[in-house]
Amino acid sequence: MGYEIVDERPFSDRLVLVAVRWTFFDANGDALTDSSPSYLLRREDSGLRATVCIQTDDMEKLQALAESRGVDLASRSEQLSPRPAKRARKSGRDRTMRSLPLVCRADRI
Secondary structure, eight states: OEEEEEEEEESSSSEEEEEEEEEEEOTTSOEEEEEOOEEEEEEETTEEEEEEEEOSSHHHHHHHHHHHTTOOSGGGHHHHSOOOOEEEEETTEEEEEOOOTTEEOOSOO
16 A cells, blocks of 8 residues: 655645545555545644545545446445434434535544
8 A cells, every 4th residue: 555645735834735645556556446545633732633534535436446347246235335314312303414425534644
């Protein structure tokens, strides 16, 4: 696995948006696929922390890689489908909790 920083956009002295291109290799060193997420980094006393990771192209690229290797991910779609929204009661109000498929929270780099 390797990476390249493609772009950096500072928002303030404590926040920066970084675009990264990750490349994934097989055991022979041949490139399998790549990924182009962006990370919102926050500077803290202990260093930089990734607060948000935005995946933009992973699903399509993983699907293409699987198809090129003869793997049918569609037959496994039930395993990959998002779970149905859950209803929770808090402070007398109903709130729907849903996962966002393309945005994930990260604790640190």
